[in-house]
Amino acid sequence: MNDTNMTAEVSITRLTSSDKCFGEQLSNLLAWDEAADHKVHDVVKEILSQVKSHGDSAVLDYTRRFDGVLAAAMDELEVSRDRLEEALGKISAEQKSALETAADRVRSYHEKQQQASWSYTESDGTVLGQQVVAMDRVGLYVPGGKAAYPSSVLMNAIPAKVAGVEELIMVVPTPKGEVNELVLAAAAISGVDRVFTIGGAQAVAALAYGTESIPAVDKIVGPGNIYVATAKREVFGVVGIDMIAGPSEILVICDGQTDPDWIAMDLFSQAEHDENAQSILISDDKDYLDQVERSVNKLLPTMERQDIIKVSIESRAAFIEVSDLADAVDVSNRIAPEHLELSVEDPDALLPAIRHAGAIFMGRYTAEALGDYCAGPNHVLPTSGTARFSSPLGVYDFQKRSSIIKFSADGASEMGKVASVLARGEGLTAHARSAEYRIKP
Structure with a gap:
């Protein structure tokens, strides 16, 4: 029929x-x-606590329990650069060409998003501006096993590298040892620095808090299941995150x-x-x-x-x-x-x-x-109506901006008078006097 x-x-x-x-x-x-799934939340809280307290041993234990991967030490769960290159050689020529074409387009688009430091000088010699620098280290979570998305590797890793992130650490679970060659090949093409075959809330915890083998990162990006999303929400503040999608x-x-x-x-x-x-x-x-x-x-x-x-x-x-x-x-x-x-x-x-x-x-x-x-544009996008106030993932998400303030003697004197009035209006005498010391007689 x-x-x-x-x-x-x-x-x-x-x-x-x-x-x-x-x-x-x-x-x-x-x-x-x-609505919060309290059972999931409780499990995640326990995992985060254990990894924070016990580091590698907790990560190894959860990897055995949840992924069925037996490893005596974390170095058994780290993928070498040679292994990434091997994956690039294993995939078909058609797949390699598609990955490289996509990577080139994503890189070209995101290079247009580069932001440079800037400053300007006022008439009295005061200099104001902004210094733009990349984050030192970023963690990238990638779903593993059958639910593997090499496109997510490209979309998260390439903007980070274009921004100038020095070290990009990728975590990807390999349930029952199931490795996705396309994901590893995408990591090779994207310039990922280190790869660990761990996943779940334990991987988020390792990236956020650091362990003996995995250094703590400044920001965690990438999609995951409800346990990963809950863990990202929990560690926000210790590290930055991209979004809860x-x-x-x-x-x-x-x-x-x-x-x-x-x-x-x-x-x-x-x-x-x-x-x-x-x-x-x-x-x-x-x-x-x-x-x-x-x-x-x-x-x-x-x-x-x-x-x-x-x-x-x-x-x-x-x-x-x-x-x-x-x-x-x-x-x-x-x-x-x-x-x-x-x-x-x-x-x-x-x-x-x-x-x-x-x-x-x-x-x-x-x-x-x-x-x-x-x-070319990023496929990591705001959902659930958050496009009202959020933007696609981009190079700017991997950069920080510091204000630059350099007063001349004349500028400090004039603005000191303004600051004094406002500070005393707020009852903050030390603020006022600090500014007043620079006022010319």
Whole structure:
């Protein structure tokens, strides 16, 4: 029997922006339950405490327990540079070429983000400015085993190296010894300095606190499961982190003229990540929404991850009918999606009105999937509406800025008078007198 005939049609939520209840309906659609899992939190707290107190021995113990990898010492879990180069030689020529092309594009794009130190001199000789320097050491978490993402290595490691980070330490679990050669090859291409085959909250703890074998880092970046995300949240403040990412999201604005099969597959591209991913289509053409729904049901049986896609589409997807494309942009700005496709005839006309989106994909030919791998811009993007105040990962995330202040004698005298008034107004006498000592008689 044909599998297509056996597959029940997918039920997709339909909303209309003109409905008086639309605001409430949209809020319910976007709601994401991030209530703390107290059991996970307790486990993570214990792991962090043990690694902080016992270092390598705790990491080795958790690696045995959770990954089934037996090692007597941490040096058995460190991957040499020769082994990374070996992985680069093991993968196919096609895979190597694809990795190198993607890496070149990611590097070229991020080199444009370089920020230089700057200063200016005032008329009295006072110098003000900013010194921009890279972080000394950064930790990169990469999922391992079957759920391995070499693209994440490129997107996290290359901006760090472009920024000038001296030492980049990658951790990647190898459950039951399962090593992903593409991930190691990506590490070789990206210039990762050290690699340890550890994962979970114990790897985050090792990077944050340091052990006898793993030096403490300044910042931890990279995706992971709920234990990794919880651990990153817990160690924030001891180290910097990139973000706490929610489920993957895509929002497509379409004028009804793009092949509906293309749009259905674009929606699948995020839905296949996991059951909680969210795919939204907005159009001012109701008939077109019907066409895409038919494409969804036609194409779903052909997908390897159809079970995951089906749950994602039925539980979190929506097709939204709007009055016009300006209305579509308004709805999009409220959602502030991770990925936004402007699948319209003139995307440049809509672009100035887009205020909140992690990445904007312009035109019918620009599939979001290209951004995940090889377009050049970073695929680490704000989710769950955080594009309202957050940006994609970039070179700037691996740099620090220090203010430069150098007063001349004349400048110190004049500004000392101002500081004195303000300090005494706050009741901070030592501040005032410190400034007053520099005031010329």
